[in-house]
Amino acid sequence: MFSNLSDRFEAIGKRLRGKGRLTEDNIQETLREVRMALLEADVALPVVKDFIADVRERALGAEVMKSLTPGQAFIKIVHAELVQLMGEQNDALDLSTRPPAVVMVAGLQGSGKTTSIAKLGRRLIEQDKKKVLAVSLDVYRPAAIDQLQRLASEVGFDFYPTDTTQDPVATAKAALGQATTGYYDVLLVDTAGRLHVDEEMMSEVGRIHAAVQPVETLFVVDSMTGQDAANTAQAFNAALPLTGVILTKTDGDARGGAALSIRQITGKPIKFLGIGEKTDALEAFHPDRVASRILGMGDVLSLVEEVERSVDRGQAERMADKFKKGQGFDLEDLRDQMQQIKRMGGLGSLMDKMPGMGQMSQQVGNQLDDGQVRRQVAIIDSMTPDERRRPDVINGSRKRRIAAGAGMQVQDVNRLLKQHKQMQKMMKQLKKGGMKKMMRQFGGGMPPGLGGR
Template identity: 55%
Template sequence: MASALTDKLSRLVKQMRGQARITEANVQDMLREVRMALLEADVALPVVRDFIARVKEKALGQEVLGSLKPGQALVGIVNKELAATMGEGVADINLAAQPPAVILMAGLQGAGKTTTTAKLAKHLQEKRKKKVLTVSGDVYRPAAIEQLRTVTAQAGAEWFASGPEQKPREIALAALDYAKKHFFDVLLVDTAGRLAIDEVLMQEIKELHAVLNPVETLFVVDAMQGQDAVNTARAFKEALPLTGIVLTKLDGDSRGGAALSVRQITGAPIKFAGVSEKLDGLEVFDAERHAGRILGMGDIVALVEQVAQGVDMEAAQKLAAKVKSGDGFDLNDFLGQLQQMKQMGGLSSLMDKLPAQLAAKAGQVDMGKAERDIRRKEGIICSMTPHERRRPDIIKATRKKRIAAGAGVQVQEVNRLLNEFDQMRTMMKKMKSGGLMKMMKKMGGMKGMPGMPGMPF
């Protein structure tokens, strides 16, 4: 995420921290570098000018000049102003309305609007415990209606049927009536997108807005569009009273410009960020934490949240009780550890939230290879019989050949997995005295991280 900008700014952060004395000259040098980094990251010019002016005013004030550690104070100012540019703190979604609260999803075709609608449905159900209905008003692309039906089902929400022969206004009113009669808390309306902004699109979505009177009008924009994202956001803001922005594909945005520009250009707060293609890959946007990521400071809070969400504590407690009772650690338990790693969103997703220095060390490990290793080990264990998983000691030469053939790997890979399993089983035996749960709580579920002995890879 915003890797090019992060690289430049994290280098500057190191230089600034080392400054024993702040003068107008070295502030000017630093701001020149920041300005170039922001422009190269595709941040809109008016946003860059405003940002630089604010940092300069505060950097040359007593706040920094009178500080015992002026370099660190300067970093603090840059961090604070980055967060202010993207909006202060967290802008929560507003559901304070007579049910159903209507949320209108707007944006261009290809921005990820339909998938984001399903992600938001999942988020509202799991995090806010709401009963959610989705409907598609995109009558120009029948595939869009079917896509919303599919992803809504995957999200566990309910979908209201619509067809290309209907008018968007009719669809919206019918869905609203259904949502009222069946006591839904939230109605998510996916609207038609175009490849470019046109008058017909704007007129149609204005009419939908007037009919539905939504409590939230969210503009879904592709972060990878850079400067174009800002231009389209501005056009939609002029047509609609936008209440919030959802930035999609933030995990693929190497420049970071959209996140810094779109808030200031439109005046609407960024409420959510799409950070992966999975349906749970939607994060509530926190400007201060995102600023920390851009400056290479990482986002430890998000890392802990991701790990906590991925770790099945009930399963961990069962495993602890099993080991403590003397039943032993078997390959089914080992497989469970591997699968929990996958539930945490993968190693690369975790690395993205580490501070730059730690991420650089972890980056020496090929994350893609590590994730492939996890999948390979999972395949090997799945090629074993239930009896072999419960009694790994019976796996000798003939069984190893059969398992290797079933998993499509060499026998050496099976041997390597069994050796790693033995290491982990030995560690579990040492924890039999009751320290296993303490260890798991301390690790926070960080099983399988590079450099941790006896872990799954």
């Protein structure tokens, strides 16, 4: 998300850094560029107007005009205003109530409600150590009920069976009763979606809300709908006392207008970002970190948290010890690294959080997607343990056998072996402390071994 906006802001920042001082004229010119960048990102017009007015007021003051580094001072103001626009800080789920804490989820059909429930359930189990029960009240779409039941089984939380002939309010009350007698910490309530906001839908979710009295009422909205997402959230907020928003499909949204509009239009915080289809692809929304990403500053804190959650410490220590002993980087190591990176959302996602890597992360994402990682892992799995440890023994006949075993072509095996050799060279340079030299050599482009071809 935000890749287009980040590119625009990065270009603006580079141009400003080249100026010894800023005048009123070039501040106005820069603000016009910022305004265009935000509108192209599909940020709501009233939000853009207020944002530009606030930045202009601060930029024309002594904070920038008398600064020794006016370009940096201007970007710092934009960062601060972006943070304020999106809500200052992360608003976590407030579960400080007598169990079970009820979390109700609402939204339009196709917005990702059911998947978001599964992601929330997984997060509550793994990070908050909660006992979770979920119920689906979408009696109009039995497939949605089946989907949540399957996801609950996959993730590891309990599911309250839904009778499609029963009134959703009655089912909600029964599920709450089960959550109470079963000593559950959290009850997740998935409500029915519609193709558009209508009176019948609003009446039903209102009755469910009154019946279960949730501590959190979350609105799930598709970020791909841009500023329409903010308008839909506003319509729901008028009918329901929303406590927050889950913004889904942000991995496919290059604009980010919804994220920048929702808080200002509804007054409700974005609590989570859906960053993929898998049940672990839910990220807490931190306005300061997101603002840093937009301005190309990276998001090191989120990166560290992702590594802490996903990396197998024992495996990492074994690999470090292996390198210390000079044992090199074999194909088993490459497979392990690919699987670790995949668990952390892919290489593009990781690089997106690294300072100054905005454009590069897009390039990496395009060249090394999940499908390609799976294919490369399949090729390595098709090898014998000896071939993985000693790739030099792989001759023509072995390549044909490996390719056939993985359902690939010999050229796919050749490509992987070439990437491995390049990665070996890179690892040697890293061991010698040659990171700066290595990056200069690539000219800021793709390091060897990370490209798709």
